Amino acid sequence: MVALTDLFDSYARQARLFPGLLTVFPPLLTVLAWFPQLLLSNVGTTLLTIAVSCGLLYALGSWARTRGKNIEGSLLKQWGGWPTTLKLRHAGPLNPLTLARYHDFLRQNVPHWLPPMPDEEKANPAKADGAYDSAVIWLKEKTRKRFSLVDKENAQYGFRRNLFGMRPIGIVVCALAAAASILAIYVQTTQFTMSAVWAASSAQKPEVWAATAIDFVALIAWLAVVNDRWVRQAGDQYADALLAACDQLTVKSRAAPRKRKKC
Template sequence: MDLFQDLFDPYERKARIYPALIIILPTLVATYCLFPYLRDFLSAALSSIFFLGITYFLGKFSRQVGKRKQDTLITKWRGMPSERFLRHSDSTVDEHTKKRYHQYLSVHVPNLVIPTPQEESADPAAADTIYRSSVKWLLNKTRDTQKYKLLYQDNISYGFTRNLWAMKPLGLTLNSAVFFGSVFLMYKKYNFEVKAVPPEVWLSFAVTIIITFFLVFLTEETVHSKAKAYARTLLEVCDE
């Protein structure tokens, strides 16, 4: 079943399910801490239902949102970093290293001819098609996650960051609702008497605030940084 495969697959779990769990963590903690009479029910639900059906749904939702947001990012970045770094016009990778990459790809990728700087300048779209094909070939070559462990880890790191950033608006909305809902309940039940507030309520506040700050400082540039790290590791395969 896809469900159990996803739960035990490191990429699915870390890059897709974990971001979704982080987004809803403050809601779960607040529900558990602020409504004691629901704790037995939540414990049973978490152990029997949540990590199966709901977790599977969250992972798929995380992937879909991340993919949609990625399309927007690619436009802003002027292409995926792995393709962009192969352009003669891009200076991220030094010219000598890039020359080695081009030579390697020209030799190993069937029917591939790397464009010259003049050809790239005359028809950037056609050149990008060639670079995109080169990257696709590299991705197919590096599917062995044991042989290319570092690349696999960078891919997971990028996927996690992208998906979490993509769900940032949802996370901030949920966290705001949890925060103000907790404040209201604190007023109704304890009349803002600090000493009367039990530790679990403060725990709920702490988790909400920590996750909120984490999301606030997670930016598009963070995602771009992870994408560039993954691109560098992928292209370094050409230096094997």
Template sequence: MDFLDTYSIKARLFPALIVVLPAFVLFLLAGSWEDPGVPEVMTALGIGVLFYAMSDLARRAGRRVQSKLFKESGGYPANTELSQADPALDAGTKDRFRNFLANQIGKRAPTRESEIADPAAAANFYAECYNFLRNNTYDTERFRVLFNENISYGYRRNLYGLKPYGVAINLLAVVAAYLLYRYQPPFASLSQGKIFIQGGFAFLHALYFIFAVTEGTVLDASKTYARQLTMCCDVLIRETKT
């Protein structure tokens, strides 16, 4: 039943649903709904199994994309939001977060001068800080915003990983629609009007994958998640004072 948890549904199943949508539309258009029979029932069951299989494929494809992106950028991306040189947060907020995290991990926070003089040591300090944050923000109720950003990242990553499948399924759905229209088999049928509907939907769906599902959307979600992880310091600081 882990398949039904919130993350799996939103970050894995939803991308799978989007990818196989052209096949589902074809099923609705070509099926005999006035007198549904065994072919319609079997096809419906097959699509249900396909959804599950595609959600598992989404997870694996997303991980491959993530590994590829990290390899291109030189490894696992480092969180830099707390460093002196990063302009994402104001200096006062960064100092407050750095001092809190330094106290939690038992190390002294680097100054601007020490970051320049010994960047490797500074990078190790921030890596430990973010390891502490990740290990202490698993509670999805206390850190609901962070959890939602993690879902958003997982959704975009997995959908991007499925992009080739999304484009291919559109093409296959159009070919299948034409064959059903051309040969009119006993188990399904398509009118000329319905084949235009299928073709138009497939065209728009393919455009969505080509222009809206991009590496940039994945990287943007990653940055948003990283910033929210940093902001979780506020919650941890408040809890230490109570």
């Protein structure tokens, strides 16, 4: 049997596989509550082995990532750009002294990079953002696998983004699982009376009601928790951790500031 660690590294498990599993978990739990023999027999083990061996779990994680990347474009348009880019702007939210320190570090270490001046940023925002994006790409490569906090925040952002991408599917499957479970209880009655409903409900095993409750809780979470603000929060936290690495990376020996050529 292929191990999950052979298919997914730490980032892929958290950011890709987990959103996919959380999407299918409530309906799967409902099925197992109604048909526990699937779990108690060798059928469940066989299905899991087939799922892993045939790459179905890998496909699930890849699907979650694809939906997350598809939704990312609209999120960036809504936010006005990457959180790291927004924070590197002169008109951004960072303290001026902190911003100057980050710009100074990047100017000294990123090859052929100069921070846009405030008037340049205002005159050509797209060009300025391109310069900031270039510096961030360099910074990502320098911090990759070296800063645990950056890696954790990056995985957290990927998890929330991909889960947000799976949100429409999660809402539908949770609603269907809960409705199917309630309907299955009802159809066991022969008359639509309170006594019949109570008799049917009392005959159900606790795990059936527990699974149904989880469906409703998951549905509420999809609707109330998983949203663009939740993803943006993770994006800001990742941006803060990534830019803070500027204060920890080894700085090259200070050279004389490069002067801009006069036109």
